[in-house]
Amino acid sequence: MTDIARDIARFEAFVCEFQDMVFATAVRLLGRDSDAEDIAQTVFMKAFERFADIADNPGAPGWLKTTTTHLCLNHLSRYRARWRFFSEMADDDGAMPRLEERIARLASAGEELERLERQERLERAIRRLPDHQRVPLVLFHFEEMTYQAIAEALGISLAKVRSDIHRGREALKQELSVTHGSR
């Protein structure tokens, strides 16, 4: 086996190991499978270019996550102006209905089928969120970034990050309540 063939085989194992992680980050940030697959491919090609450095590096997963996040934010940045515009408009909308009372009636999920269904609905709800809510929410909950780091990454104020995450969470709570209410 030549060096190139051996590198290709090692790289294939590398992609197999991390493809779910990279794709999950991309699809939650972008909300679209096709865009996420394109970004994931770009991330792995960047990894391939410097594979000698990161192949056995314990920091490889972190590098992949950071690169994925940056590429996704760059991908979204072409819509950034529109995103900010609608985000500002969204600040004026009416108060969200109080969901706590509805959610209070919810019983804990007992059966596996119901749990899977609820998770699927929640995942879809995350992807349906508008960009300006989904991106900071995903960065906070799934990428474990702080509010301050999110504000710096997106170039928006800390208050805006709090507001957008709060609104995103309210929408997800509503989805949860619908799921539980339909039982």
Add this chain to the structure above:
Amino acid sequence: MDPAEVDRLLDRELADLPRPRAPRTLLPRVMAAAAAPAHAATGWFTWPRAWQAASVAAALAVTALVAWLAMAPPAGVVNAAQGAGQALAVVRVLWDVLVQPAAVYLFVIGILFTLACAAAWAALDAALGGASQR
């Protein structure tokens, strides 16, 4: 359920959310993209060491042979070169006397014949109502 409890419920749901799985098409796409430049990298620097050494030796041998022939050509080589030069002169005379005067006429005839064929094909196609396109 108080608001704090609702928040905790949502946090728990988000934490328990399974990670989306990559589509099956991703791995083949990435490997195809990764393999493309690898196949393209067939330059001399990517050859095995033995091949590189052999190619260097062959290049040196050819250079030495050419230098030897240029500086001290053997009689056989000189005679062969003279014979080739005479044969080339004969071919050139034949070209100038026989082929070149007729070349222009042959070219014009070829063009006209091609145009005539195209016109005949177009006329036939029109007569058949475009049957050749179906």
